[in-house]
Amino acid sequence: MTGPSRIGGSAGESLPFAFAGRRLQGKAGDSIASALLANGIVTIGRSFKYRRPRGILSAGEDEPNAIVDVTLDGVRVPNVRATTQALQAGMEISPVLGRGAAFLTRVLSPFIASGFYYKTFLWPHWHLFEPAIRRMAGLGRVDPASRMTAAAGGSLSVDLCVVGGGRSGLCAAITGARRGQKVLLVDRQDSLGGSSLWRGEGCADLVAEVQALGAMVWTGATAFGAYENGRLGVHRQGEGLASGGSLWVVQTGEVVLATGAMERPLLFERNDLPGVMLADAALHYLRRHGVLCGSRPVIATNNDSAYPVALALAGAGAQVMVVDSRPASARSKAVNGVRVITGACIARALGRGRVSAVELDSGQRIACDLLAVSGGWTPTLHLCCQAGGKAVWDEDRVILVPAFPVPWISLTGRVAGDWAAPDDLPWEWAVAPEIPSSGATRKIWVDLQNDVTLGDVELAARENFTSVEHLKRYTTLGMATDQGKSANLLGAAAMAQATGRRATDLGLTTYRPPYAPVPMAALAGLSRGALQSPLRRLAAEPAHRAMGAHFRDYGGLLRPAFYGTDESSIAAECIAARQGAVVFDASSLGKVAVMGPRAGELLDFLFAGRMSNLAPGRVRYGLTLNEAGIVTDDGVVLCLGPEHFLVSCSSSHVGGFVASAEEWRQTRFGRDQVFIHDRTAQWATMSLSGPTSKAVLAGLGMVATLDDQAFPHMSFVMGQFMGKPARVARVSFTGERGYEISVPSGLAVPLWQALIAAGAAPLGIEALGWLRAEKGFLYVGQDTDGETMPHDLGFDAPRLKRKQGFVGDRALQLPVAGDAERKQLVGLARADGGLIPTGAHLVEGSPRRSIGFVTSSHLSPTLGRGIALALVEGGRARIGAEATWFDLGQTGRATVTPACAYDPEGGRLHV
Amino acid sequence: MTNPMIKPGPMICPFCGPRDASEFRYGGDPSVARPGFGCSDADWAGYLYVRENPRGLAREYWVHSQGCGQWLVAERDTVTHLVLRVTEATP
Numbered sequence A: 001m002t003g004p005s006r007i008g009g010s011a012g013e014s015l016p017f018a019f020a021g022r023r024l025q026g027k028a029g030d031s032i033a034s035a036l037l038a039n040g041i042v043t044i045g046r047s048f049k050y051r052r053p054r055g056i057l058s059a060g061e062d063e064p065n066a067i068v069d070v071t072l073d074g075v076r077v078p079n080v081r082a083t084t085q086a087l088q089a090g091m092e093i094s095p096v097l098g099r100g101a102a103f104l105t106r107v108l109s110p111f112i113a114s115g116f117y118y119k120t121f122l123w124p125h126w127h128l129f130e131p132a133i134r135r136m137a138g139l140g141r142v143d144p145a146s147r148m149t150a151a152a153g154g155s156l157s158v159d160l161c162v163v164g165g166g167r168s169g170l171c172a173a174i175t176g177a178r179r180g181q182k183v184l185l186v187d188r189q190d191s192l193g194g195s196s197l198w199r200g201e202g203c204a205d206l207v208a209e210v211q212a213l214g215a216m217v218w219t220g221a222t223a224f225g226a227y228e229n230g231r232l233g234v235h236r237q238g239e240g241l242a243s244g245g246s247l248w249v250v251q252t253g254e255v256v257l258a259t260g261a262m263e264r265p266l267l268f269e270r271n272d273l274p275g276v277m278l279a280d281a282a283l284h285y286l287r288r289h290g291v292l293c294g295s296r297p298v299i300a301t302n303n304d305s306a307y308p309v310a311l312a313l314a315g316a317g318a319q320v321m322v323v324d325s326r327p328a329s330a331r332s333k334a335v336n337g338v339r340v341i342t343g344a345c346i347a348r349a350l351g352r353g354r355v356s357a358v359e360l361d362s363g364q365r366i367a368c369d370l371l372a373v374s375g376g377w378t379p380t381l382h383l384c385c386q387a388g389g390k391a392v393w394d395e396d397r398v399i400l401v402p403a404f405p406v407p408w409i410s411l412t413g414r415v416a417g418d419w420a421a422p423d424d425l426p427w428e429w430a431v432a433p434e435i436p437s438s439g440a441t442r443k444i445w446v447d448l449q450n451d452v453t454l455g456d457v458e459l460a461a462r463e464n465f466t467s468v469e470h471l472k473r474y475t476t477l478g479m480a481t482d483q484g485k486s487a488n489l490l491g492a493a494a495m496a497q498a499t500g501r502r503a504t505d506l507g508l509t510t511y512r513p514p515y516a517p518v519p520m521a522a523l524a525g526l527s528r529g530a531l532q533s534p535l536r537r538l539a540a541e542p543a544h545r546a547m548g549a550h551f552r553d554y555g556g557l558l559r560p561a562f563y564g565t566d567e568s569s570i571a572a573e574c575i576a577a578r579q580g581a582v583v584f585d586a587s588s589l590g591k592v593a594v595m596g597p598r599a600g601e602l603l604d605f606l607f608a609g610r611m612s613n614l615a616p617g618r619v620r621y622g623l624t625l626n627e628a629g630i631v632t633d634d635g636v637v638l639c640l641g642p643e644h645f646l647v648s649c650s651s652s653h654v655g656g657f658v659a660s661a662e663e664w665r666q667t668r669f670g671r672d673q674v675f676i677h678d679r680t681a682q683w684a685t686m687s688l689s690g691p692t693s694k695a696v697l698a699g700l701g702m703v704a705t706l707d708d709q710a711f712p713h714m715s716f717v718m719g720q721f722m723g724k725p726a727r728v729a730r731v732s733f734t735g736e737r738g739y740e741i742s743v744p745s746g747l748a749v750p751l752w753q754a755l756i757a758a759g760a761a762p763l764g765i766e767a768l769g770w771l772r773a774e775k776g777f778l779y780v781g782q783d784t785d786g787e788t789m790p791h792d793l794g795f796d797a798p799r800l801k802r803k804q805g806f807v808g809d810r811a812l813q814l815p816v817a818g819d820a821e822r823k824q825l826v827g828l829a830r831a832d833g834g835l836i837p838t839g840a841h842l843v844e845g846s847p848r849r850s851i852g853f854v855t856s857s858h859l860s861p862t863l864g865r866g867i868a869l870a871l872v873e874g875g876r877a878r879i880g881a882e883a884t885w886f887d888l889g890q891t892g893r894a895t896v897t898p899a900c901a902y903d904p905e906g907g908r909l910h911v
Numbered sequence B: 001m002t003n004p005m006i007k008p009g010p011m012i013c014p015f016c017g018p019r020d021a022s023e024f025r026y027g028g029d030p031s032v033a034r035p036g037f038g039c040s041d042a043d044w045a046g047y048l049y050v051r052e053n054p055r056g057l058a059r060e061y062w063v064h065s066q067g068c069g070q071w072l073v074a075e076r077d078t079v080t081h082l083v084l085r086v087t088e089a090t091p
């Protein structure tokens, strides 16, 4: 009983690695699986549910058993498929031991049948059991400290993408390239040639031609998903274990699938014993890695494709016995040096922990150290089926085919059911799956990764879960990380047999991306850490930092929250604004130019208030709505000159305003008469505010006059700063006299420094939020919600005067807009001057019912008491009345007030 | 399959040429006309919320939002997802 060993030459660099603590040697070019086999290791891990020992079944991404955790250079990567991961020197490989239901199996039953969890943990409630069961579930261990890297992916457009670099795929790529198409050839292996690398002599001539024709070739790449309009998702492996690789979206004009076919296992008792391997995999390990997987193999087959394997293993010195379930044929008689038993099936595999013999249905026993099996072939139709092809069984051709043609996908080679005979003999490789008559013993495994037996399938059938979709969900067949590549067709055939139907009646479950697992690191790509959601920053950030600004992220923009070490400075900033002069960096406020003969007309349409009659030099406040009449933003419009306006919208609404304005411009007004240009980033804006702001500004000498007659509130003048144009507008965000100074953004720092030097104190965004709340100035999105209309905020004219010709005009006349119980913006005040939590509900009645909620709430340093803004049903009619607020179990009383709590006459603007 | 001869491919912006589909954003149904101010409440509600959901050929607004910013009208097959024609949007 020798088992697998390396018989190939000594060529190739030696790679030391460890498996389960054992120090071993592999060779350059090895996969983890081939390196383990070369070291005679047959048992790789324990199964998911029953913790049964399992070995390597396949040589590709269909592998259900050989899943390992790998650590290299301090990075631990869980659940690596040993058959597709290249070996690297220094890898520490641990078996993945299914934690399984070990304790359950000890106390309850040796096996957990289909639906066990559903049936057993129904009472009193599944959630009582779920945590313990969840702990048992899962495969490898994730190390949260380990970070895989990823490279930048991208998108690519080609005329033709060929998936699969075997002989058929190479021919398709050559044909396309000769036609002048831009061709991309994608193959999951590290070398082109597909199965000819072990079934033939390779395809060096075709590879050379593909390269000479200039086709793009991606090896080590998996086309994992087919998406609408001819797009493929492609994962390219990175360099080494710790690289998650890169993710590509390939836009194709057409796709040729040359993805070949996957060999199916045979079903017999204890077919999960280590040492049971697909026949094609045994050939793969021999030819690609010089590993003979057994010196005394039994090759069990129901088709001709195993005979070349038998000859190759015999040629490598193995003592081969073929067990063919079919009658003797020309091929079974033509294998010299190999013993063949025809008309016989494997009844069971024998051995403790690994295969040591097989028992045929005749009762005959044959000793062996490898049981190579071939149960036929399933075309790898995944991408075609993801695109809507739907796989069905073709009784005549005895093979799986797409039921519907996908116009942009064609099939070639084995995936199309086309496999040329290697010689002159008949070549019967397409065969129907064979299902044993009864799985009553329950030790016949259909899905090895999820431990689903033939008995489970039969139980599902008895309990009337007879469609393939129910079978999958009830037994978990096909739901493991291999997505049932070796199991699905056998499961469907077993269900067909158990219910007396034909395989054609059943079909297969839906194929979904990804074809093979894609590392999360590749999906994230470079979008993580600081790059995940890159912050926009202010031009004057260094100047703010120099003054001790504490920065926070406000909707993706890094802005000074306050100046100082903690939030206690916010109140001081508020008081400075009411008593002296403060400066606030408002550079992110929108500065969107609207120009052209129809500029005024467009603005009249965009705002719920007229803008076209603004005189040059004047400023007007306005609201924008959507067509449902809901307030989307507020802002001011400056008239820079005839046919030239500047819209100053909220910082976080610039993108939305421009997008909406462009939509109406292009679809309603036309491109020729009005133009929109977002100048937000080109101009820095400092907002100077407070009773002494006029004096501070005078010190800068930027504008000719600050006389209030010549330069009244809601107007602007042009001046100069450091020889560059400066625009100074009299607007107010705080309720105090205010000047908004805009200069080219390169002058942001000197302007800030000049204002500070002239006596202004810095004001952060938090203090601004308090100041504007004292005034009842609303923040759209905070003090409004998805139902707020202008008249809910006190802007009654658009609705009452039945104004028309703007976005949302008609919606303001709908019955819902006239409802007396609409939520309206009001203020709240507690008798004790205390704070009402933001988010608290206003409630009334019994049982209590919410009539609104608090949108902003602060302890006003100016007034020395709590102030709050709230949206309340029929709020304005309630002014002066008492209301009850409720928050997280706490209740209290408050008086409903007008929204503006400070200087309602507006006299402070002119102080 | 409206026309099996038409192949999938990148969206072709009349201003920028073939560009990756991720650069474009759907913009609604261009056939929905904005009713006048004198329309009924039901007409306005229909304009706001009621849309056809055609199987097969559909005319759709698309915006080249990560490109030239132009509004476009695409003729697209909602079954095959193939984009048959893209023209600039006009009022």
Ligand SMILES: [Zn+2]
Pocket: B013, B014, B015, B016, B017, B064, B067, B068, B069, B070
């Ligand atoms: Zn474009």
